[in-house]
Amino acid sequence: MRIKKDSKGFFARRINSLEYHRAGFELLQFVHRVDATAIPLRIISSVLKVSGAYLGLYLTAQLIDTLLEGRFQESFSWGCAVVASGLIFGVAEELLKKAYAKSAQRCTLAFAVMMREKTASLDYETMEQPQVSDRIYNSERTAQVYGGLGAVVDNYQGLLSGLLEIAGALGMIGALCFTQPTAQDSVLCFAARPAVSVALLFLFLCLTGIYRARQSSGMVKNSEKIMEEYTGVQTTLNYLLSRVMMNLQAAKVIRIYDMKDMLVDNIRKCNEKSDRLFDRMWDTEIKGGLKINLANGFFTLFSYLFVAVKALAGAITIGAFTQYTGAMVKLSGGLQSITMYSTVIKITSVYMADFLELMKLESSHATGTIPVEKRLDGEYEIEFKDVSFQYPGSQEMILKHVDCKLTLKNKLALVGKNGAGKTTFVKLLCRLYEPTEGIITLNGIDIRKYREEEYRELFGVVFQDFKLFAFPLWQNLTAGYEKEDGRIRDSLERAGVWEFASRLPQGTDTLLFVDREGGVDISGGEAQKLALARALYKDAPFVVLDEPTAALDPISEAEVYTKFHEMVKDKTSIYISHRMASCRFCDDIVVFEDGQIVERGSHEELLARQGQYADMWHAQAKYYVAEKVGNQ
Numbered sequence: 001m002r003i004k005k006d007s008k009g010f011f012a013r014r015i016n017s018l019e020y021h022r023a024g025f026e027l028l029q030f031v032h033r034v035d036a037t038a039i040p041l042r043i044i045s046s047v048l049k050v051s052g053a054y055l056g057l058y059l060t061a062q063l064i065d066t067l068l069e070g071r072f073q074e075s076f077s078w079g080c081a082v083v084a085s086g087l088i089f090g091v092a093e094e095l096l097k098k099a100y101a102k103s104a105q106r107c108t109l110a111f112a113v114m115m116r117e118k119t120a121s122l123d124y125e126t127m128e129q130p131q132v133s134d135r136i137y138n139s140e141r142t143a144q145v146y147g148g149l150g151a152v153v154d155n156y157q158g159l160l161s162g163l164l165e166i167a168g169a170l171g172m173i174g175a176l177c178f179t180q181p182t183a184q185d186s187v188l189c190f191a192a193r194p195a196v197s198v199a200l201l202f203l204f205l206c207l208t209g210i211y212r213a214r215q216s217s218g219m220v221k222n223s224e225k226i227m228e229e230y231t232g233v234q235t236t237l238n239y240l241l242s243r244v245m246m247n248l249q250a251a252k253v254i255r256i257y258d259m260k261d262m263l264v265d266n267i268r269k270c271n272e273k274s275d276r277l278f279d280r281m282w283d284t285e286i287k288g289g290l291k292i293n294l295a296n297g298f299f300t301l302f303s304y305l306f307v308a309v310k311a312l313a314g315a316i317t318i319g320a321f322t323q324y325t326g327a328m329v330k331l332s333g334g335l336q337s338i339t340m341y342s343t344v345i346k347i348t349s350v351y352m353a354d355f356l357e358l359m360k361l362e363s364s365h366a367t368g369t370i371p372v373e374k375r376l377d378g379e380y381e382i383e384f385k386d387v388s389f390q391y392p393g394s395q396e397m398i399l400k401h402v403d404c405k406l407t408l409k410n411k412l413a414l415v416g417k418n419g420a421g422k423t424t425f426v427k428l429l430c431r432l433y434e435p436t437e438g439i440i441t442l443n444g445i446d447i448r449k450y451r452e453e454e455y456r457e458l459f460g461v462v463f464q465d466f467k468l469f470a471f472p473l474w475q476n477l478t479a480g481y482e483k484e485d486g487r488i489r490d491s492l493e494r495a496g497v498w499e500f501a502s503r504l505p506q507g508t509d510t511l512l513f514v515d516r517e518g519g520v521d522i523s524g525g526e527a528q529k530l531a532l533a534r535a536l537y538k539d540a541p542f543v544v545l546d547e548p549t550a551a552l553d554p555i556s557e558a559e560v561y562t563k564f565h566e567m568v569k570d571k572t573s574i575y576i577s578h579r580m581a582s583c584r585f586c587d588d589i590v591v592f593e594d595g596q597i598v599e600r601g602s603h604e605e606l607l608a609r610q611g612q613y614a615d616m617w618h619a620q621a622k623y624y625v626a627e628k629v630g631n632q
Contacts, residue, residue, distance in 0.1 A: 023349035026356055027152045034110040034149065038103040042157035045096040050164040052089030054172070057326040059085060065319030104150035111148045115139060115358060123363040123452070124432040129392055132358070137235065139355035152352075155345050162337025169331035176324045177201060181313030192313035197306070204302050205335075211295050212339040229277055237270040292339060296332055303328030365434055365452060370445065372454040380442060380458060380541055380572070382406045382429065387438035389428060398424045400595040401438070406572060413575045413583040415613065416592035422576045423463075425592070426544055429574070430459050460535035464547040464576075468527055470515040473501060474508040476530060477537045487537060494567045495533035500526055536567060543568045546576045580617045589613065 031038050063078040115136055119127055126132065147154070181192035190196060244250050244263060254260060304325055311321045383405040390397050399421045406412060414422040427433050428440060431447055439446045447455055468476050477488055488508055492498040504510035504520060511519040522530070535543055575586055583589050584603050591599035591606070591613045599611050606613035 020346040020349040023353060023356060024152065024156065024345050027149060027349070027352060028156060030114065030359070031107055031149050031153045034114075035103045035106050038100065038107065038153050041096055041100045041103060042153055043160065045093060045100065046157055046161040046164055048089055048092050048096070050161060050168055052085065052093070053165075053330065054168045054327075055085050055089075056082065057172075057323045057330075060326075061317075061319040061323035063319070064322055065317050068318055104154070107150040107153065108143075108148055111143055111150075111355075112140070115355070118359055118361070121363075122361065123365040124427075125392070125434065126361065126364050132361070135354040135358040135361075137238070139352065139358060143352075147348075148352075152345075152348060155341050155348065158337055159341040159345065162334040162341060165330045165334030165337065169327045169334060172324060172327035173201065173331065176307070176310060176316065176320075176327075179310060179315035181310070181315045188309060188313040191309045192315050197310070200306065204299070208295050208299055208335065212292060212335065233270055233274045233277065237267065237274060240267050240270065292336065296336055299332045299335075300329065303332065365431070366448040368448055368450045368452060368455070370449050370451065372442070372450050372458065375541075379408060381408060381444070382447075382542075383441050384425075384428075385439050385441065387428065387435045387440060389424060389433065389436045397436070398595050399428070402595075402597055404590065404597060404600075406574070407588055409570060409572050410587040411568065411573045411575060411585065413577060413586035413589045414592060415577060415580070415583060415589060415616065418578075420592035421595040422592050423546060426461070426463075426546060426574065426576065430461060430544070431455055458540055459542045459544055460538040460540040461544040462528075462531045462535045462546060466528070466531040468512055468530060470511065470513045470519055472506075472509050472511055473504065473530070476512060477508075477534050479534055479538070481538065487539075491533040491537040492530075494536050495529045497526060497529035497533060500529075532567075541571055543571050543573045544576075545573065547578070580613075580620045 028039065059078060059082045063075055063082060066072075066075040066078055119132065119136065122132070143149075177197040178194045179192075180194070181189045240263060244254075245267075254263065307316075307321055307324045307328060310316050310324070311318065316324065384402050387399055387402045388397050389399040402421075402425070404425075414425060416422055424433070428435060431440075431452060434448065439448075441447065442450060442455065442458075474483060474488055477491060485508075489498060492501050492508075500522075501508055501510075512522060513519045514521055532545070535545075575582065577583065587602065589599075589601060589603060589606055590597055591611075593612060599606055599609065599613050601609070607617060
C-alpha cells in the first residue's frame, strides 16, 4: 500500500458528528492493550465520585431537616453518616488516583514504543515515504500538546463522570418536578405544578444545550485553524533545533561559514510566530470558556429560582431545598463536563488520527510463505528478469528493463556514474524495494513468494550510508545474533580492525560514540571497517559492499583490497564503487548508465572493448599515476 498525500493537508480532514467517538474508542482499545486495568479503574473512580457526591447531598438534607425539627439525637446520627461517607469515598478516590497515575505513566511510555515497534515492522519501501515520518512527528507533537493515550482515557473518564452526574441529577430533579405544592398562593401553585416544572426545565435545558453545542463547535473550528498553522511552525522549529543545531556534520558548516546569527534569527522568528499562535489558541479557549461560564451562571440562577419556587410553594422541605439545589448544580456541572470533554476528545481524535492511521498502515510488500532452503554449499542463483523500477511518487524509471544473472561465488563489481541505478539495484536485490515491472528470482522462484525475513538472511550488506549505534562494540557486530567471542575476533581481524578494538578501554564491551555516558568516538574509517566486520559476522552467502572504502585513507584502502579475496572467500560478493582500481579484484564487472546495463565482462574484456568502462578507467588512471608520483 503506497500512501497518498491529502492535497488539502491533514487538517482539511474532519471527523464529524459522533464519528470522532469512533476514533476515540479505537484509542481506548490501544489503552486497554497497554494496561487492562486503566479503563476499569476510571469507571470505578467515576462511579464512586458521583455516588459519593449524591449520597452526601441526601445525607446533608436529612441532617438539616432533623436539626430544624429539633430531633438532635437523630441529627447526630445523620452528621456521623455525612462525615463517614465523605471519609470513605475520599480515601477510595485517593487510592484509585494513585493506581491510575501509574497507569497513565505506562500509557505515556507505551505510546512512543508502539509507534517505534510499528515503524520497525514496516518494510523499508513504506517506511522511507515522507508521509510516514510526518505521521510519527504529528502523533508525537499531538501527544505533547494533548497528553497522548493517557489523556484520552482521562478525558473519557471526565465524560463518563459528566453523564453519571446528569443521570443522578435528572433522577433527583425528576422527583422534584412531580412534587405537589401545598401553598395557597395561586401564582406559586401554578409555577410549582408538575407539568409546568417539567416544561420549564425541558425548555431551559434545550436552550442551554444548543448554546453550549454552538460554542463548542466554534472552539473546535478555531482550534483546528490555529493548530494547522502551529504545526507548520513547529515542524520548521523542530528541523532547526534538532536536525541543524544538534547535527555534528552541520556544526562544521555552521562554523566555517559563520551561520550562527542567520540560524538563530530564523529560530527567533519561528518562536515569535509560535508564541503568537499559542496566544491565539489560549484566547480562543478563554473566550469560549467565558461564554460557557456565562451559560453556567444563567443555569445556576435558574436552578435556585426553580427550587425556591418549589420550596415556597410547600412542595419540599428546607433540607430538601439544599439537596435539590445541589442536584441542579451537579446537572449544570455535568452538562459543562460533557461539553468540555466532548470538545477535547473531538480535537484529540482529529489530531491523533495520524497515530491511528500509522497503526493501521500495512507493508506494501507481498507476504511470502515459502521458506528459503538452507544450503551449506551456498548454491543460490539470483536473476533479474526485465526489471524496471521507479520510486513511490516519482514518474522517472531509475532502472529500465534490467536483465542480470548473478554468477555464483564470483566477485561482481557494479560501476557507473552517480544516479545510474547501482544502489537501487542492490536495494531491489535485498528486497528493500519491489520491482515496478519484471521479477527477481531465487533458484527460479519469484523472491516475493519467499518469507521476507528468511530471504534477507542471505545478505550481509555494508551501505555507504551505514549506521552504527551507541551500543557496545560487540552488539554493533552481532546485531541481534548470538554472541560468539571467537567469531567476533575473526570478523574484526578480517576487516582489519581487531587491533583498534583491542585497544579500546573495555575492548569489545566499549560503548561506541559519546551519545551516552562512557562512550568513545571513532573515526569514519574505523566505523566503516566495523560495518564491514558486521557484514562478515553475519556470515551470509551474499556479501554486498556499497563504496566500502569511501571513508578510508589510501593505505587502509589498499589493505582492504589486498584482503578482499580472503574476506569474502566462498561467497558471492557484489561490490559498488566509483574507483576503477577496485574493479581489478573482481571477476565480473557490470556497467550501469541511465538505469540500464550497458556493458558486462572482466576488467581486461571491458578495456579491450574501448567502451564506457574503458573511458572511466583511463579518466581515473591519470590521477592514480599523479598520486603515485606524489607519494614517491
